[in-house]
Amino acid sequence: MIELSGISRIFTMGDQEVRALNRINLRIGPGEYLSVMGPSGSGKSTLLNIIGLLDLPTHGTYRLESRDVTALSEAEQAKVRRERIGFIFQSFHLVPRLTAAENIELPLILEGLPPAERQARVQAALQQIDLSDRAHHRPAELSGGQRQRVAIARATILNPAVLLADEPTGNLDHKTGAEVVALLEKLHHAGTTVIVVTHDRELGGRAHRRIQMRDGEIVGDES
Amino acid sequence: MVLKDALTLSYRTVVSYRLRALLILLAMALGVAAVVVLTALGDGARRFVVSQFASLGTNLIIVLPGRAETSGGFPGALVGQTPRDLTLDDAASLATLRGVMRYAPLNVGASEISAGGRLREVTVLGSTAELIPIRNMKFAQGRFTAGSGPNPAEIVLGSALARELFPAGDAMGQRLRLGDRRFRVTGVLASQGESMGFNTDEIAVIPIDHAQSLLNTQSLFRILIEAQSRSMIEPVKAAIRSTLTVRHDGEEDVTVITQDAVLSTFDRIFRALTFAVSGIAAISLAVAGILVMNVMLVAVSQRTAEIGLLKALGATRQDIKRLFLLETLWLALAGAGVGIALGYAGSLGLRLAYPQLPAYPPAWASLAAIATAILTGIAASLLPASRAARLNPVLALSKR
Numbered sequence A: 001m002i003e004l005s006g007i008s009r010i011f012t013m014g015d016q017e018v019r020a021l022n023r024i025n026l027r028i029g030p031g032e033y034l035s036v037m038g039p040s041g042s043g044k045s046t047l048l049n050i051i052g053l054l055d056l057p058t059h060g061t062y063r064l065e066s067r068d069v070t071a072l073s074e075a076e077q078a079k080v081r082r083e084r085i086g087f088i089f090q091s092f093h094l095v096p097r098l099t100a101a102e103n104i105e106l107p108l109i110l111e112g113l114p115p116a117e118r119q120a121r122v123q124a125a126l127q128q129i130d131l132s133d134r135a136h137h138r139p140a141e142l143s144g145g146q147r148q149r150v151a152i153a154r155a156t157i158l159n160p161a162v163l164l165a166d167e168p169t170g171n172l173d174h175k176t177g178a179e180v181v182a183l184l185e186k187l188h189h190a191g192t193t194v195i196v197v198t199h200d201r202e203l204g205g206r207a208h209r210r211i212q213m214r215d216g217e218i219v220g221d222e223s
Numbered sequence B: 001m002v003l004k005d006a007l008t009l010s011y012r013t014v015v016s017y018r019l020r021a022l023l024i025l026l027a028m029a030l031g032v033a034a035v036v037v038l039t040a041l042g043d044g045a046r047r048f049v050v051s052q053f054a055s056l057g058t059n060l061i062i063v064l065p066g067r068a069e070t071s072g073g074f075p076g077a078l079v080g081q082t083p084r085d086l087t088l089d090d091a092a093s094l095a096t097l098r099g100v101m102r103y104a105p106l107n108v109g110a111s112e113i114s115a116g117g118r119l120r121e122v123t124v125l126g127s128t129a130e131l132i133p134i135r136n137m138k139f140a141q142g143r144f145t146a147g148s149g150p151n152p153a154e155i156v157l158g159s160a161l162a163r164e165l166f167p168a169g170d171a172m173g174q175r176l177r178l179g180d181r182r183f184r185v186t187g188v189l190a191s192q193g194e195s196m197g198f199n200t201d202e203i204a205v206i207p208i209d210h211a212q213s214l215l216n217t218q219s220l221f222r223i224l225i226e227a228q229s230r231s232m233i234e235p236v237k238a239a240i241r242s243t244l245t246v247r248h249d250g251e252e253d254v255t256v257i258t259q260d261a262v263l264s265t266f267d268r269i270f271r272a273l274t275f276a277v278s279g280i281a282a283i284s285l286a287v288a289g290i291l292v293m294n295v296m297l298v299a300v301s302q303r304t305a306e307i308g309l310l311k312a313l314g315a316t317r318q319d320i321k322r323l324f325l326l327e328t329l330w331l332a333l334a335g336a337g338v339g340i341a342l343g344y345a346g347s348l349g350l351r352l353a354y355p356q357l358p359a360y361p362p363a364w365a366s367l368a369a370i371a372t373a374i375l376t377g378i379a380a381s382l383l384p385a386s387r388a389a390r391l392n393p394v395l396a397l398s399k400r
Helices: A044-051 A074-084 A100-111 A115-128 A144-156 A174-189 A201-206 B003-016 B018-054 B088-094 B159-165 B208-214 B230-247 B259-302 B304-312 B317-353 B363-389 B393-398
Strands: A002-013 A016-028 A033-037 A059-064 A085-088 A162-166 A193-197 A209-214 A217-222 B060-065 B100-115 B118-127 B139-142 B154-157 B175-178 B181-189 B203-207 B222-227 B254-258
Touching (some): A002 A044, A016 A059, A016 A217, A033 A044, A044 A193, A074 A085, A074 B317, A100 A115, A144 A174, A174 A193, A174 A201, B003 B018, B018 B259, B018 B317, B060 B230, B060 B259, B088 B100, B088 B230, B100 B159, B118 B159, B154 B159, B181 B208, B203 B208, B230 B254, B254 B259, B259 B304, B259 B317, B304 B317, B304 B393, B317 B363
Parallel strands (some): A033 A209, A085 A162, A162 A193, B154 B181
Antiparallel strands (some): A002 A059, A209 A217, B060 B254, B100 B175, B139 B181, B154 B203
16 A cells, blocks of 8 residues: 655755665555654654655655655645545644644544534544543643544544554653553554554554664564 | 635634734734824815815806916017906806806905994905805895995994994994995894905905995906806806907906816815825834734744644645635734724814814725735735745654
8 A cells, every 4th residue: 555665865964965764665555553663863754754745755656555646746745645644743733722622623624524524523533532521622631641642533533544653652651652552553453554653662562563774774574 | 625714713823822913903903093094184184175165155266357377478468558457347247147156246455444433444345245145154144235236335244343343232233434434234244264264254245336436446356156056167167258358359358267276276285195194104004014924924933833733634835825814814804993993083083182174084095994904914924824835844843
């Protein structure tokens, strides 16, 4: 489903070239549960950003669901991000002004769905993450675990094919982290492809396929 | 994203940054209010002057002896002739012209007036009964019946003059002396105050025949003619000119002016002034626009992470641009609304402070102020909005 071939990402800093990714080849099938691990600066976040179409490779081709997405226009890439990809961040990135329900509603608004349908979907999503009673609380009034669950609900509200999680438990304690992981794995069982980037060996080890990165290259791929 | 949702989202953003919204709104509102108040002031001054002219009488045409215009050339000047007098017969000849509603010959002089031992100088108008409606004068008491033929020696007094000569208020029917002649008071004018530097409260009006013998002249000072309508003014003017030219042996030795021409000149001057002051006021709107741009640029860098998130959630550049544009538009609209309210309140204050000045803000100025506020808002948001839209999502998200 995800096909990276010869992907390089080169950043230019001053007159120095930094090769964040070096000729990466990677195929990920539909419904896989995959972790990407490696030291800081190994390129794992850059890889995630490229898969999520937030960043474009300097060289190489990226096919998502058999389509060369690097060649798409900006608006088309936005549409792919909206409909096929879900992001989860270490720092949640909830909009502080909006309530939990409104944060979850954002992708539906961007998609242009009518309000009645949005309400129904948001209610269902809140139920799924067990936060129906917190629907009208702002992020500041929620615990870390609750915030990340809201963020996951937001990332999956449009049923994306791929869920990309960058250190999803990095800001959480052990117990709430486990709740978040359980939610991710529930989504994986429902058929979503889940890719987790993490430093946490325990979290990384739970994935069915584990990729090791170093200096912009894949040095290990076990399943 | 649907426009309605974009409007709602941007509105929510505006109200959640309350202090910022209030300050921008204030800046916008002051700019708009300045435009409204200053145009009200300019337009009020224009109306004041126009109404001063209108109080002289409407559709008024004035004939005076001699040619005041330098164009064309006046042959009499070359051969040393003085222009012919304007006589009562000249005036009467104009009465039957098409489009003339009424006419009044006019002589003006100064004389001594005395009654009951009181003596003073007075401006004397000699005319016929038609003068009163033509000059929009009103009677407090009595009437004036003088025609162009021989008349009884009656006199009409201005209100202040009547009070001065007859402090008891019993002017009507009293006899008094004007120069070396005796007159009977048949009317007192209502108090009208000054109009174009001529105070009708301080004058005396006597029949034209008496005035001519009192002032020892056969020549009229002016002929006042009232046209039937505004559109008749030009044809009547031409007819007067040709009639008098024929009567004066083919020489065009009179000047015909219309109040309309003077009035429209003043009208143009004051309109230009109004435009000028509103232009100056519009500068404050432009300054408000720069302030808005500055604040929106700060907002973009403040909300970098949020913009990155919206991109990650699949917002297009167009979506983000639109959100910031609408945000500014809300502020501009609110500012314009408050500014109009402030401007109307300020104009009301002006009218209360100077009751003579009809300082009503003209509708075009209010609309122009609103339009300028909105355009300024849009212009000011273009740069911040496109900067937000072009943000690199990876860098934006890494900023916390």
